[in-house]
Amino acid sequence: MKKAIFWDLLGTLGGDSRTLINQEFTFFEEAIPALKKATTHGYLNIIVTNQSHIGHGRITIEEYERALSQLLQQLADNGVQITDVYTCPHTRQEACICKKPKPFLVKEALKKYELESSQCYIIGDSGTNDVMLAHQLQLKSILVLTGEGIRSLTDQRNAWSETSPTHIAENSLDAINKIIGFQIIEQ
Ligand SMILES: [Mg+2]
Ligand SMILES: [Zn+2]
Numbered sequence: 001m002k003k004a005i006f007w008d009l010l011g012t013l014g015g016d017s018r019t020l021i022n023q024e025f026t027f028f029e030e031a032i033p034a035l036k037k038a039t040t041h042g043y044l045n046i047i048v049t050n051q052s053h054i055g056h057g058r059i060t061i062e063e064y065e066r067a068l069s070q071l072l073q074q075l076a077d078n079g080v081q082i083t084d085v086y087t088c089p090h091t092r093q094e095a096c097i098c099k100k101p102k103p104f105l106v107k108e109a110l111k112k113y114e115l116e117s118s119q120c121y122i123i124g125d126s127g128t129n130d131v132m133l134a135h136q137l138q139l140k141s142i143l144v145l146t147g148e149g150i151r152s153l154t155d156q157r158n159a160w161s162e163t164s165p166t167h168i169a170e171n172s173l174d175a176i177n178k179i180i181g182f183q184i185i186e187q
Contacts, residue, residue: 001116004044004083005176006106006139007035008124011147013047013172020051020067021059027074028146030173035080037176044083046109048122050100050129054089061089084109101132106139123175127152127160135163142167142175 010017013035014027035045053059059067064087072082086105090096098104110117121140124130125147134141143149143165148156153168169175 001119002044002114003042003119004046004109004113004115005038005179006109006120006122007045007047007172008100008122008126008130009047009049011125011149012123012130012144016147020064021053023067025067025071027071028171030171032075032078032080034172034176035075035082036078037173037180039081041176041180043121043179044113044115045081046083046113047085048100048105048109048133049085050088052089052091052099054087055091055094064089083113100126100129101136103133103136106133106137110137121166121175121179123169123172125149125152127156127165131163131165132160134165135160140166142169142178144169144171144175146171 007013013031015025019025038045051064054061054064068085075082086109088096088098088100088105090099117137117139121142122130122134123142123144125144127143131141131143143152167178169178
């Protein structure tokens with residue numbers, strides 16, 4: 001049985017909504033241990049990220065791909081395995097089919113990697129994007145309190161009031177620890 005963690009990138013694993021444009025992205029210190037721990041416990045790491053800066057012309061697709069490949073190299077150098085990265089480059093105005101919270105990209109990944117959806121989690125810092133996406137696919141979700149997480153639970157909470165995250169975690173590592181804790185309980 002194959003299972004995956006669908007990771008949000010910005011605000012969840014590192015950086016913020018500006019950092020890929022100005023090339024200042026850094027991983028949060030708990031991100032690398034979190035990604036490694038996911039692999040150790042049998043999860044594929046799949047990143048799903050909205051990058052509307054590309055659609056807005058603030059960063060070109062080539063610049064984005066270069067920045068992304070540097071990040072992936074940095075992870076690989078630290079022994080982290082990332083199975084795939086799915087990017088939506090569009091602006092909201094383009095009304096594309098792939099921008100989170102639309103489930104298109106995650107659906108594609110579920111099919112491509114033959115994942116057991118009941119065993120997968122979406123981990124992100126945005127209620128409106130990440131938790132709403134999980135809600136639509138009936139996947140489990142963990143909202144992290146890094147990035148936009150606290151704002152998601154306060155100022156922005158009414159924008160995704162129809163659902164709740166399965167769990168709330170301090171950060172990416174706490175999220176993985178919670179998931180692993182549940183596995184042990186379920187066994
Ligand atoms: Mg985010
Ligand atoms: Zn898109």
